[in-house]
Amino acid sequence: MHTPSNPHSGQSLASSVTRYRYENGRRYHAFREGSYYAPNDDAYARYETVVHHLWLLTLEDKLFLAPVENPQMVLDVGTGTGLWAIDMADSFPSAEIIATDLSPTQATTAPPNVRFEVDDARSEWTHPENSFDLVHVRGLTGCIRDWPEFYRETYKHLKPGGWFEHLEFSCDTNADPNSTAYADKMYSAFSAAVFSVGEEKTGMTFQTIKHMKEYMEGAGFVDIVEKRFIWPIGPWPSDPHLKEMGRWGERNWIDGFESWVMALYTRFLGWTYAEVQAFVADMKSVVRDRKNQYYQSVRCVYGRKPFPHEIPHPPSSSSSTHTISQT
Template identity: 50%
Template sequence: MDHTNKPEHAAAGPAGPIPQDSTASTPSSASDPESDFDDNDSAYGDSIDGSDTTSIKSIITQYRYENGRRYHAYRDGAYWAPNDELHNDQQDIAHHLWLLTLDNKLYLAPITDPHNILDIGTGTGIWAIDMADAFPSAKVIGTDLSPIQPEWVPPNCIFEVDDALLPWTFPPASFDLVHIREMFGSVEDWDELYRQAYQALKPGGWLEAAEHSVTPVSDDGTVGPDHVYTRYGAVMNEMGRKRGKEFDIWSQVKECMERQGFVDVVEKRMKWPMNGWSSDPKMKDIGRWNALRVHQGIEGFALRLLTNIGGWSYTEVQALSGQVKAALKDKKIHGYLDVVVVYGRKPEFAV
């Protein structure tokens, strides 16, 4: 077995976006996120009636279990992370992190009075629920491979089990806003994904995409080539390439959207510190929540890919995860993740 990049077992180591008040509660994992690291039914749409629907529901909820973690069953293996409660809580922490990053805005695109909103890869559905609350006259649809969204949702919010990489079945020119967030490592053809979003949008509608890097870097050299952050990012990107589903798409989003015909494309680049090392109050807060997110999620981020694709053992993945968790506590290391939000408009007279 090739141990390249595996853990060293003996070593440590456009303007005018419209503000919205989110109705989501702060994740319950921590009041002080950086100091509270702890290791320790769904609504969805059906397009089939009768006994076929019952059979489909049964298949969808017969989840896969590997190394003590739960994964989606529909389109098994298409997505790389778990869908169990531990990972879902991490997703909700990430939602709070995005709100902190965007100054409590759910989106940056200059939409006004939307009637139909689509959230691709909705996960726990928290963004879609917040949007439904913010726009009670709009219909909000969230799609995902897993039916893990809550049962009690606003009446104008629905969830559907669907694979966004298959041909979309929504009528053309249906939506005012298509939202895609953190689909990295899950998409073989980003041009095709954005093409389908373009077709689904009404003329004048907006696509907004938010992604981040999986490779922490630093501006002062404290994250060097041998640091665990660097090794983790390198192996995750290697696994993504082997699957044909890149992780480091964040720097290519703007170009991909422009290739599909979007205009007025705006790219906003930001940073997520890996812990509370920054002296800037906002960045310090973002870093503390990011540290909590990574601490809680790191095993789920790495486990399936490294064991199934990379040939690692469970113990080796745990060793790498432990090194990342230890690094999160070191404020002398000024690591951060690159973050991007890109939004673009379908031309008014497009077909």
């Protein structure tokens, strides 16, 4: 993995950021090379438009759910192609939107109040503390080695009263891992392999969705809200809104699956390019089978950084201590 000599310096940008790694027909980032599994090529950029639309459907055309009325400083961590940041800049023209990613964002046009930066959010943040009204994170499961530390950094860089909103989707589905049905076995094999890669090979969990609320509590946030959704895979639900989400959920898997598995399976599981392509083709046939009724879980968790007067102070050393035993 490439590591610049000074992790807080922009000196490495000209050399490592603008070079790319080409592997198995896909293009990957060079800055902190190997620390993120997804490509950054044009095919992945097109796929990210699908995911962005799916998130908008999930939140019913809202860009965030936290009760932020007029944010002036916003940070979007892991912005990808920058679609969320651009929409935020359009929606709040008086706000300054800073959007960061390991790769240079490929947006060709953007409002003047959005600024894209190449940065690794796993390093110590260089932005001033107490800066942001809203920090937004979406779809970074499998990308952060120490989530509790990431949450603490987020807390430090929010203004008192500012909000942190984190959205993730699960890498497993409602498939029965004990079933002998072909579709169940395919979905279960994928999630089992991804969890193995995340926890044993890269050191970065792909089960972030299960711990977001506790991470937020541990970092000191208050007024925490957790919203739970599902992404149907295919238009099988009878509910019209879920059916529409299912159409996009199916496309999410069709367009994104190779990107999810190619680097992980070839780098860490020892699969060949041909083996991955065969697995991708088999999975797409399962996803397209309209008899199946699968879905993945989605969560949105947001919390507020308390004002100083809201933070409880530990008792002074002169305070008496009482032990209460319960039977």
